[in-house]
Amino acid sequence: MTIISATGNQSATTLLAATKTTATVTAVASQQAAATQSTSVTIGQATSSTPVYAITKPALVWENASADLISSKLAGNFSSAGNAARFAGLGAALLERFTTDAGSYSQSVLKQTAGPASSVSSAQSQLHTKADNQITLSVKTASGALVDITLGSDADGLGVQVNVTKGTLSDADRTALAGLADGFQKAIDGLTAQPPKLDLSGLTKFDTSVLSSVDLHATLGTKNNVQTLDFHADASTRSVKSTGELGTVDISVDMSKRALLGTDSQQKQALNQYLKQFSSAGTRGNADSSLMDMFKDAFTALNSNYGASATTYKSSGPEPVHFSLTKTDKNMMSGLADFTASVTQTPTDKTNPMRPDEVDTFSYQVSQASTITGDSTQNRNITQKQQSHLVASFHQSLTPGLKLNLTSDRDSQNYLYYQIDDKAESTTSVQYHKGALVSASVDQSASTSTHIQKYVKGWLESDTTTPVETSKTTDLLGKLQSAWQNDAPRMSFRDYLAHQSLPDLSGLVLLESDPVQLKNTPA
Structure with missing residues (x-):
């Protein structure tokens, strides 16, 4: 411990002079110095050993x-506060390390406290396994090697670890x-931003012939506000x-049916259409904008960087059938x-203390499922169904x-209570018989239901429900036949489909959740 004391008279003038000109520095060594470094400063008459204030700097212990x-x-x-600053640059540095080193690595730094060496060892181990804030990237190579990269942080420590197990890394593995x-x-x-974001697209950009899988797990925050992620x-x-x-936010993408993946322009068109509808659903259901941004970012990341598509598809079952799909x-x-x-907002049941049954909620699900059936490529049936469902409830000021501020006072009870229930569906069906396209159409429907209760000074003044519904069928085969008659009538229809540029029909099959927009779109 280092003690710095300044002596002088008790008068203000002499005190100021003393602080500038007189100082006695005494160094005291003790057994605790290894655990804690402390500086004590005494100003004025040196008649007491008790300092006016003390600055304590804990020693650091490195693994x-x-x-x-x-x-x-x-x-x-x-020395920084918050996970964003604590983890800044560490993840990239640990992966970039593979350009020069293919082995395991472990390092941590702790605030040292007076205690046995075993407690330090335990704290170091916890930083790598059960830290308060922990992020783990697990990568499996095609050759079978497993790489686990862990970042851990808590109030008294910060640590990182790289474990390479179940094999060794090739040059191609290290580069990937x-x-x-x-x-x-x-x-x-x-993940460490406020509010958090799901920026995951960079983790889908890898060659699956070199790296077979990538997993990211994270647990961040305090006991009452924990953010978790599984990717x-x-x-x-x-x-x-x-x-x-x-x-x-919960999203799963099936990459096994690569034969149905479209061109880059098709994918971009579909992704933009879905993002537009997600925004509309969030606005209509009064969802938290940060939560919807996370949903849209995650959906975009998982539906980007598909890689090469395929032309054949193998059905499941005891006797799988190989189908060849065309443009x-x-x-x-x-x-x-x-x-x-799906995206589900945490319900709020304390918006209106006078009517606790009026809960603010938001739940949105959307999906696409495709099937290919038949006994051969010549006789195949393709079905693709897209659907969405929005259920929400919320309060709004008159x-x-x-800003709404509902209390038990009736004078504050002036508001609208919304209950939303919307559904949409789009089902595309394509049939071939003996190699010929015999049927192709899309059935679409969209419905909205808006239930509004209006309260004035606590009394229900009106209660209305407004349903809107639209459905339609588009003949895709007819559109292809019309294009054939206009562009190449001397060619057979089958040859036209195989060799000519076709009109883009993919935009006609996309899900449309707004019944008014669906009604106004030409079939």
Whole structure:
């Protein structure tokens, strides 16, 4: 312990002079110095050993004596507050390390406290396994090696670890791992942002012939506000589930039916259409904008970087059938992989103390499912169904822009209570018989239900329900035949489908959740 004392008279003038000109520095060594470094400062008459104030600087304990780049980043980040600053740059640095080193790695820094060495060892181990804030990236290579990268942080420590097990890494493995550095860091930065974001697209950009799977797990925050994430990607599936104070995002994408994937322009068109409808659903259901942004970001990430599509599809079952799909087939599909997606906002049941049964909720589900059946390519049936369902309830002020503040006082009970229930569906059916396209159509429907209760000074003044519904069928085969008659009537219809540029019909099959918009769109 170092004690710095300044002596002088008790008068204000002499005191100021003393602080400038007189100082006695005494160094005291004790057994606790290894645990804590402390500076005590006494100003005025040195008649007491009790300092006016003390500055305590805890010593730091390092897991390994090293001056490498990652240790330097740990040292720089450790003094920062918050997960965003604590984890800044660490994820990328750990993956970039594979450009020079293919082995395991472990490092941590702790605030040292007086106690046995075993407690320090236990604290170091906990940083790598059960820290308060923990992020783990697990990557399996095609050759079978497993790489686990862990970042852990709590009030008294910060640590990172790399474990390479079940094999060794080839040069191609190391290059592919380093290629995930930017995507991993962006995912970390998003998760630790306020509000959190799901920036995961960089973790889908990998060659599945080198890296067979990528998993990201995270647990961040305090006991009353924990944000969790589970992400997975491989050649056949992609999924993400995130839960937190705002709600839950849950998305799964089936990559196994690559034969149905469309062109880049088709995929972009479909993705934009879905994002537009997600925004509309969030606005209509009064959803939290940050939660909807997370949902849209995750959906975009999982439906990006598909890689190469395929032309054949093998059905499941004891006697699988191999189907060959054509550009005509893909031209009448959405272009996206099959998926299920949902976003659910944490319900709020304390908005209106006078009527606790009026709960603010938001739940939205959307999906696409495709099937290919038949006994051969010559006799095949393709069905693709897209559907969505929105259920929401919320309170709104009678005066636009005025913040609602409902209390047990009837004078505050002036509001509208909305209950929303919307559904939409789009089903595309394509049939071939003896190699000829004999039927192709899309059936679409959309319905909305808006239930509004109006209260004035606590009394129900009106109670209305407004349903709107539209359905229609579009003959896709007829549109192809019309294009054939206009463009190449001297050619057979089958040859036209096989060799000519076809009109893009994919936009006609996309889900439309607004019944008014669906009604006004030409069939």
